[in-house]
Amino acid sequence: MSQTEIAARVLVQEHLAHKHLQAMPIVKDIAAQKVRIKRLLKQNDASLVAHYYTDALVQELAEETGGCVSDSLEMARYGSSAAASTLVVAGVHFMGETAKILSPNKRVLVPTLEATCSLDIGCPANEFSAFCDAHPDHTVVVYANTSAAVKARADWVVTSGIAVKLMEHLATKGSPIIWGPDQHLGRYIAHQTGIDMLLWQGSCIVHDEFKVIGVQQLKQVYPNAAVLVHPESSYAMSEVADFVGSTTQLIKAAQEMPNKEFIVATDRGIFYKMQQAAPEKLLLEAPTAGNSATCRSCAHCPWMAMNDLDKIEQVLLLGHNEIVIDEELRQQALKPLQRLMDFAAAN
Numbered sequence: 001m002s003q004t005e006i007a008a009r010v011l012v013q014e015h016l017a018h019k020h021l022q023a024m025p026i027v028k029d030i031a032a033q034k035v036r037i038k039r040l041l042k043q044n045d046a047s048l049v050a051h052y053y054t055d056a057l058v059q060e061l062a063e064e065t066g067g068c069v070s071d072s073l074e075m076a077r078y079g080s081s082a083a084a085s086t087l088v089v090a091g092v093h094f095m096g097e098t099a100k101i102l103s104p105n106k107r108v109l110v111p112t113l114e115a116t117c118s119l120d121i122g123c124p125a126n127e128f129s130a131f132c133d134a135h136p137d138h139t140v141v142v143y144a145n146t147s148a149a150v151k152a153r154a155d156w157v158v159t160s161g162i163a164v165k166l167m168e169h170l171a172t173k174g175s176p177i178i179w180g181p182d183q184h185l186g187r188y189i190a191h192q193t194g195i196d197m198l199l200w201q202g203s204c205i206v207h208d209e210f211k212v213i214g215v216q217q218l219k220q221v222y223p224n225a226a227v228l229v230h231p232e233s234s235y236a237m238s239e240v241a242d243f244v245g246s247t248t249q250l251i252k253a254a255q256e257m258p259n260k261e262f263i264v265a266t267d268r269g270i271f272y273k274m275q276q277a278a279p280e281k282l283l284l285e286a287p288t289a290g291n292s293a294t295c296r297s298c299a300h301c302p303w304m305a306m307n308d309l310d311k312i313e314q315v316l317l318l319g320h321n322e323i324v325i326d327e328e329l330r331q332q333a334l335k336p337l338q339r340l341m342d343f344a345a346a347n
Contacts (some may be wrong), residue, residue, distance in 0.1 A: 013172050026263070034061055040316035041065055046109075047084035049075045049099065051091035051246045053269035053304040060272070061309070069273060071247045072144050076102045077341070088315060089323075090307040092117045096323040097148040099122050108323040111311035113231050117145055122202040123181035125149035132178055135198060135250050139175040141167070142336070144180050145204075146185050148325050150180070152332035157340045158184060160231050161246035164192050171195045171287055182186040185209070188231040188238055206288075207232035210265045212240055214287030218263055225261035225284060228253055235266050241265070254278045268299045 038061075041048060048067035050058050059069045068078040072095045079087040080102040085176055087108045089096040094117060096110040128150055132140050142154040142162075158166050167189050170177060177195065180184040181202030187298075190197055210233045219225060228250045229241035238244045243253040247270055254262050255277040264270065265286035274283055285299050315321050 001227055018100060018158065028233060030057065030309070033313065034064070035308060037061060037313050037316065038065055040313065041088070044316055044319075045084050046086035046088050047079070047082045048090065048318065049079055049082075050307070051075060051095060051269075051304065052273055053267040053301055054090050054252075054307045055269065055305065056272040057309055058307050058312070059269075061312070062090070071159065071161070073340075074248070075099065079103050079106065079108070088312060090312065091115070092301075092303050093323075094120050094145060094147055095126045097325060097333075098151075098250055100323045100325050101330050101337060104325075104330060106329075109315045109319070110321050110323060111307045111315050113321050117301075117303060118145050118205040119143065119145040119202050120150075120204070122148055122149075123152065123200060128180055128200065129153045131180075131200065132217060135176070135178055136179040137163070137176060138198065139170060139173070140178045140180075141170065142180050143185060144183060148329055148333045151336055153330050154336045155339075157336040159340070161249055162340070162344055162347070163189050163231070165347060166340070167195055168193050169343065169347075175176055180231055184234055185231045187235045188244065191235060191238075199245050202303075204232045205258050207265070207269050208234070208297060209288040210234070210237050210286050210299075211288065212236050215265070218284060218287060222258060222261050222263065222282075222284060225263045225282075226253075226257055226259040227263045227286070228265065229286075230266040237265055249280045250274070251277050254281055254283070266299075267304065269301075271286070322342060 004037040048062040048065055050069050052060040059237060062069050075095060085106055087099055087106055089108060089110050091138050096108050098157040100108045125147060132153055139158055140154045141156045141158055144157055144159050152158045172226050177197045180200030183199045183201050183203055186197055186199040189324045207230055215227055226242040227240055229237050229244045231244050231285055244282050251274045254274050261282040263284045279292050286338050
């Protein structure tokens with residue numbers, strides 16, 4: 001384990017142990033609060049853009065107000081085409097940055113600036129840049145779950161949904177490849193394509209904790225359940241999966257596969273949209289606790305959990321937590337993102 005990965009895990013554990021501890025919820029009138037937020041969205045000419053992993057109340061509000069609930073890249077693409085002059089991006093920090101990269105003339109607000117990502121934390125731009133500089137003949141490909149500064153150092157940005165297809169395309173170019181930051185997604189791509197890549201050793205604290213033994217034990221109770229796995233999980237998890245894919249692909253799989261029961265190995269926030277798509281299906285959380293698992297998130301990202309109705313209301317009232325990106329950096333980060341979008345449009 002590299003010093004960067006060790007430091008990232010220490011930061012994550014400190015956060016989980018000491019910060020943002022959840023107090024007992026205060027009983028409030030959610031309906032009245034949603035009415036206030038809807039009014040504030042109109043007053044601010046704002047659209048609410050939420051990730052699949054946020055709380056169901058946040059996703060529901062985005063839908064009710066004509067906003068967007070999706071994966072990180074589609075959130076950014078939606079924001080760039082939305083008529084609203086302000087975007088409220090409910091997710092984590094890099095998602096707000098990606099929205100700003102694609103919508104430089106719009107005001108981009110996030111419910112909290114403290115909502116980050118272990119993949120982002122574990123891939124500091126200066127260290128990643130030095131790693132790339134040490135291998136100047138390599139094409140640099142980074143996952144969308146990275147900061148604007150890391151994207152700016154890359155030749156390509158990729159999402160989990162199109163990763164295999166894009167990497168197969170790049171392999172035909174003959175250049176060796178650096179992949180960062182998610183080692184598990186990189187390893188999955190390598191197994192699927194046979195491409196040898198230099199992997200940055202980052203990981204997602206939620207997906208890293210799913211255990212094969214937990215899935216096997218749950219399968220004993222639900223033997224007919226199909227196993228759905230996000231490729232940010234370990235390759236061992238992908239080997240026991242019936243389907244491996246991005247958040248959007250997992251939702252589609254639950255809808256289209258004939259199974260009536262699914263064991264789902266990704267953040268449980270996805271259940272809101274997955275249950276909408278497949279209301280007659282039984283959805284089960286893949287186990288994370290026990291059998292050497294140490295993550296306290298219990299299949300839910302602690303930073304995604306920071307997005308709530310209170311923070312959304314406050315950011316609209318105060319106009320704070322705005323995402324600002326240096327224009328030169330934004331232009332550099334836009335290049336690999338645009339390559340991704342052009343490739344996706346053509347394929």
